[in-house]
Amino acid sequence: MSQHEDGRALHEACVEAGVAYAGDFLKVRRDRVRLPDGRLAQREYIVHPGAVMVVPLLDDGRFVLERQFRYPLGRVMIEFPAGKLDPGESGLRCAMRELREETGYMAREWARAGVLHNAIAYSTEGIEVWFARGLTPGAASLDEGEFVDVFAAAPQELDAWVRSGEVTDAKTLIGLLWWQHWQCGRWCPDWLPVDDTNQASSPP
Template structure:
């Protein structure tokens, strides 16, 4: 049996309690045994997981959304995204969310990677997808969803990130992916829809 080189960093759950349970998120408090044998508390949110899509309109433009986000009380510019339904495949979720929110379908998809959004207090993982060969169609917004779809050049998107017009963490992380994919530094494995 091989020894884990990170063993001196690991925490082990010894007790767990539910703090709250909503229809979307759950709050937990765990008592954990620390590497030195002492105990401590960890409070965190259980999240079902999500996807974010970087829709490439052409060689120099991307599709984004503007939407009011209640917890921060402002309209945010961000890439299309959405939460996974129970048991849903992340690619299928990405395809569903792109169509529902923007009305677009894509001829090709590429899984870029994963993003752990708030590692100190949430289990949330966001699967990052690129979409290209976009075809416009009819949006299918949820009853409680109100958003605008907009197009930005890569240069304008980069400027918005730099100047504080984009502050959403997942979208800022996707800016790194976009920059490196566009420059050819990072390759993607494109697949048909």
């Protein structure tokens, strides 16, 4: 395989790393890089700790979804439950924690669908997507300052909201698409049983 075929000829090398902004949650880097033709350029991008998203499936076939106000867009968005990884936290542990905290639900089975990179031009963020089924309800435990409306909707409803433009969240669009691949038999998730009575100490 040539360098052009495997992409090596397109690589950019960092020659000077810098931090433009460091906040409590995100860091913005400003690096100088050497382009494939030898010229120098500047790259600004957000360093993100990573996140998970859960596609929770009720026994009657409906999804568990959330409405949440997203300040940068100034509007309420419909999304699957999601949240950022804590330092050293595995994707599965984070998925279980976020589902329990935001919706109150716990799940008996989990399957990892994959990872999506939702803003490759300016962010390192990767979102690990998990399917969850065998749900049991409970009390949510939202973070301070977090306000979420949890509700259930049929796949056909979510698909209609996507088609009409009411749902535009990238990770939710991908979650629906990957669920459709599973339902059509294109994907076969490997389900992991988890003790839903002891998820706080479940395997990583």
